[in-house]
Amino acid sequence: MTPPSPTRATEAPAEQVDGGARSGTGTFATRMFGIATLVTMGWLVAFGLGFSPADRDQEEAVRIMYVHVPTVWLAYLAFTVTAACSGLYLFTKKHSLGFDRFAGASAEIGVVFMALSLATGMLWGKLTWGVYWQWDARLTTTALLFVSYVGYLAVRGLGGSHDQRAKRSAIIGLLAVLEIPLVHWSVRLWRSLHQEATVLNTNGDVDMDGLMLFSLFVGVVAFTLLYVWLLLHRSRVMAMEDQLDDQGLDRAIDARRAEATS
Amino acid sequence: MNRWRIARLIAGKDLRIERRSKVLTNQVLPFAGVTMVMFAFALDASNLLERVAPGLIWLATLFSLLVLVQRSFSIEGEDGALDALRVAGVDPVAVYWGKSIALGVQLAVLEVMLLIAAVLLYGAEVPLGGVVLLLTTLVTATCGLACVGTLYGGLTAGFTGRETLLPLLVLPVVAPVLIGATRAVESALGTGGVALSEGWPWIGLLAVFAVAFGVGGALAFGPLIEEAT
Numbered sequence: 001m002t003p004p005s006p007t008r009a010t011e012a013p014a015e016q017v018d019g020g021a022r023s024g025t026g027t028f029a030t031r032m033f034g035i036a037t038l039v040t041m042g043w044l045v046a047f048g049l050g051f052s053p054a055d056r057d058q059e060e061a062v063r064i065m066y067v068h069v070p071t072v073w074l075a076y077l078a079f080t081v082t083a084a085c086s087g088l089y090l091f092t093k094k095h096s097l098g099f100d101r102f103a104g105a106s107a108e109i110g111v112v113f114m115a116l117s118l119a120t121g122m123l124w125g126k127l128t129w130g131v132y133w134q135w136d137a138r139l140t141t142t143a144l145l146f147v148s149y150v151g152y153l154a155v156r157g158l159g160g161s162h163d164q165r166a167k168r169s170a171i172i173g174l175l176a177v178l179e180i181p182l183v184h185w186s187v188r189l190w191r192s193l194h195q196e197a198t199v200l201n202t203n204g205d206v207d208m209d210g211l212m213l214f215s216l217f218v219g220v221v222a223f224t225l226l227y228v229w230l231l232l233h234r235s236r237v238m239a240m241e242d243q244l245d246d247q248g249l250d251r252a253i254d255a256r257r258a259e260a261t262s
Numbered sequence: 263m264n265r266w267r268i269a270r271l272i273a274g275k276d277l278r279i280e281r282r283s284k285v286l287t288n289q290v291l292p293f294a295g296v297t298m299v300m301f302a303f304a305l306d307a308s309n310l311l312e313r314v315a316p317g318l319i320w321l322a323t324l325f326s327l328l329v330l331v332q333r334s335f336s337i338e339g340e341d342g343a344l345d346a347l348r349v350a351g352v353d354p355v356a357v358y359w360g361k362s363i364a365l366g367v368q369l370a371v372l373e374v375m376l377l378i379a380a381v382l383l384y385g386a387e388v389p390l391g392g393v394v395l396l397l398t399t400l401v402t403a404t405c406g407l408a409c410v411g412t413l414y415g416g417l418t419a420g421f422t423g424r425e426t427l428l429p430l431l432v433l434p435v436v437a438p439v440l441i442g443a444t445r446a447v448e449s450a451l452g453t454g455g456v457a458l459s460e461g462w463p464w465i466g467l468l469a470v471f472a473v474a475f476g477v478g479g480a481l482a483f484g485p486l487i488e489e490a491t
Contacts, residue, residue, distance in 0.1 A: 144434045151431040171482045178478050186438035
């Protein structure tokens with residue numbers, strides 16, 4: 001057992017002052033991110049549904065890509081952030097719970113976006129391939145990854161002290177990094193027929209209509225901004241939840257003490 | 263006492279408990295056997311059963327792995343045995359290796375039994391040329407499964423709700439073992455005309471998996487059980 005968390009002791013008063021001063025989790029920065037998200041989302045709707053042309057082969061179905069590609073990209077970004085924050089939590093001396101909350105918040109957002117990208121991908125698959133699901137390498141890896149991070153979130157919900165939660169989930173977060181390439185390698189050996197990457201192909205030529213590419217770009221920017229906005233808010237909500245837990249415990253102890261002395 | 267000797271002692275302790283309590287022979291092996299019979303009910307066609315026998319062997323192994331892992335850590339949870347080991351200053355890496363070895367031995371017994379069941383019930387045939395590949399697959403896959411099982415068993419040990427959480431955590435992680443071991447056994451048995459030489463690349467995957475989780479598990483196990491109180 002580690003000594004009862006010096007970080008929490010030093011962290012709590014600062015948060016109390018902070019949390020007491022404002023009622024929500026919004027700050028100037030989050031508001032700016034929120035406004036930027038709304039504006040770029042508006043652009044995405046305009047470009048994705050209006051200005052960009054229909055595809056020659058995929059026709060209108062290509063518009064699903066403007067949501068599908070950004071959500072996949074974000075899910076991977078979110079899981080990378082989770083792994084990085086898990087590593088920072090475990091390997092820095094301070095073991096700051098802030099990193100743990102960022103890891104958890106990022107994983108939650110990643111799971112939501114991965115679910116979205118699986119759903120949009122299935123719709124696109126039904127329209128283009130004629131089936132919802134293909135047992136190809138990329139789809140299968142993505143599905144397994146999704147389930148793994150649902151498991152990660154379940155580990156976070158196991159209970160125990162904040163430090164226990166942080167350490168346990170950080171280890172799972174890092175093991176996932178070990179697991180992802182192995183799962184991907186095995187599934188790719190198993191089979192593969194997914195469409196090759198179009199934008200990031202090796203010879204550097206982008207083989208896409210200009211407006212389509214721009215819509216995709218707007219989508220990636222809009223969803224990334226949304227991610228940052230959600231991440232900031234969610235991690236702050238988590239900090240408040242932790243604080244509430246700590247205070248709840250203190251209150252319960254005080255109540256027992258009052259009972260004992262009365 | 264060096265690490266290897268402690269690991270052997272821990273493994274010996276676990277296996278002795280199994281020998282005396284007979285949970286493996288009285289519960290886990292029959293469970294695996296019932297699973298094989300149930301598969302036959304679900305896939306009611308004898309030629310299909312022979313075709314998918316390698317996959318069913320490994321599916322039954324994975325389900326039994328979950329049972330074995332829970333057993334492996336419930337004997338530690340009773341009377342706070344894991345806490346006692348920790349307080350006594352026993353090297354957690356040695357505990358990890360010991361428990362992995364004990365789990366691996368039990369898994370190996372189970373896999374041999376399942377293979378025999380597949381031969382008897384599903385009409386699978388073991389050609390002489392495939393025996394070496396078959397044994398290599400069994401050994402490497404068992405090492406990987408034992409390492410992963412012990413690691414995630416340690417993670418969920420001592421928490422309420424671990425019985426339901428363990429399958430969710432373990433099954434996605436062991437997916438590469440299921441894929442690799444199934445393909446390797448297919449080519450060892452010559453199922454569906456798969457050539458013997460196609461099995462060996464899968465052994466590489468299984469070996470990398472076992473080494474990765476063996477090393478990762480040994481590093482992570484200490485911090486994990488320190489927190490499990």
